[in-house]
Amino acid sequence: MRLIEIGHRLRQARQSLGLTQAHVARASGVSRATLVELENGLVRDLGIAKVLAIADVVGMTLEATPAARRAGRDFLALATKAANVGFRTPVREVDVLRAFLTGTASAKARPHLRRLMEDSPPEVIRGLLDQIAGWSKPGRLSRNVEKLVRELDVDSKRVAAWMKNA
Known part of the structure; x- marks a missing residue:
């Protein structure tokens, strides 16, 4: 988890x-x-x-249990792997997640995220956005993705393909 x-x-x-x-x-x-x-x-x-x-x-406990296989694909892990292709130093899942949740990317993560957004199939990005949307307040994710896209100067035509569902 x-x-x-x-x-x-x-x-x-x-x-x-x-x-x-x-x-x-x-x-x-x-x-x-x-x-x-x-x-x-x-x-x-x-x-x-x-x-x-x-x-x-808050009346909760945490316990360590063997990880169950996730139903469906883990798009955050998949997107992070895709973002790291061709780079010597990898970006972590938490950095990818933080960028999408805040709309800003660290200097270290910018090239990785630009690669992810420019080279990944729209299905991967849509899956990633759907996965992250469950952890974000309504409307915040789409605003932050638009902000991130402007910051990274990603082609707006590609963005329109993934934002239909976000």
């Missing part, structure tokens, strides 16, 4: 209990900014002790 999936579930639990981010952050000993980043899938790395503390406050 990815950190973004954990953050999404923790947000759902927090909201179902009617707790504010400030309350959960204070009770778990993390900053509100860290909690916001975790819930939005933007945190790059977070120690297990902090995740467990947050989970405890």
Whole structure:
């Protein structure tokens, strides 16, 4: 399970209990900014002790179980592999995810993301957007993709093909 999936579930639990981010952050000993980043899938790395503390406050537990095979394709993993073709230093899944969720790419990830957007079949990008949409607020993903496309100067005709479903 990815950190973004954990953050999404923790947000759902927090909201179902009617707790504010400030309350959960204070009770778990993390900053509100860290909690916001975790819930939005933007945190790059977070120690297990902090995740467990947050989970405890919202009445959840984490357990290690053998990973089940995912139903369908994992488009984030597929897109990350495609983005890394031809590059000596790879970009990580979290960097690809962060770029699509925020609409900005780090200097290190820009060439990889441009390659991904220019060379990948539209089905891969649409699958990636569908997968990420489950972790994003409605409308935010399409705005951030448009922002990312402008930042990377990707051909707008290609973008129109994938944005039909986003």
